Amino acid sequence: MDIKLAISRSGHDKDNIYVIIKEEANLVYLADGKLKPVEKPKRKNRKHIQIIKKLPKEITEVFTQENFRNEEVKRAIKLYRKSVEYQEGKNVKSRCN
Known part of the structure; x- marks a missing residue:
């Protein structure tokens, strides 16, 4: 299964991370599992999101069906937030040495 995550780049939900549930020509349907559940995803213009291309393996393994x-x-x-925090911490440590 091809899973995609995206970051909202405009609107009141700016910088929120979502999973792309469905894609159409200029629209994507996004869910975060809390405020925007899978049953009622957020509709957003494709121009207003940034797709996260490099995902750790453990994230792609979460979705079984x-x-x-x-x-x-x-x-x-x-898991994505944890991996980003880890990478940022790793970069900070390497700059300090």
């Missing part, structure tokens, strides 16, 4: 579940969406976003 074709159907998304809110628990899996929340877990994938949480």
Whole structure:
């Protein structure tokens, strides 16, 4: 299963991380598992998001089925945030040495 995460780049939800549930020509449907569940995804213009291309392997393994579940969406976003925090901390440490 090809999973995509995206960061909102405009609007009141700027800088929020979402999972792309469905894609159309100029629109994407996004879910975060909490405020925007899979059953009622957020509709957003494709121009207003940034797709995250490099995902750690553990995030792609979270989704086991074709159907998304809110628990899996929340877990994938949480794992991505942890991996970004780890990488930023790693970069800071290497600059200090």
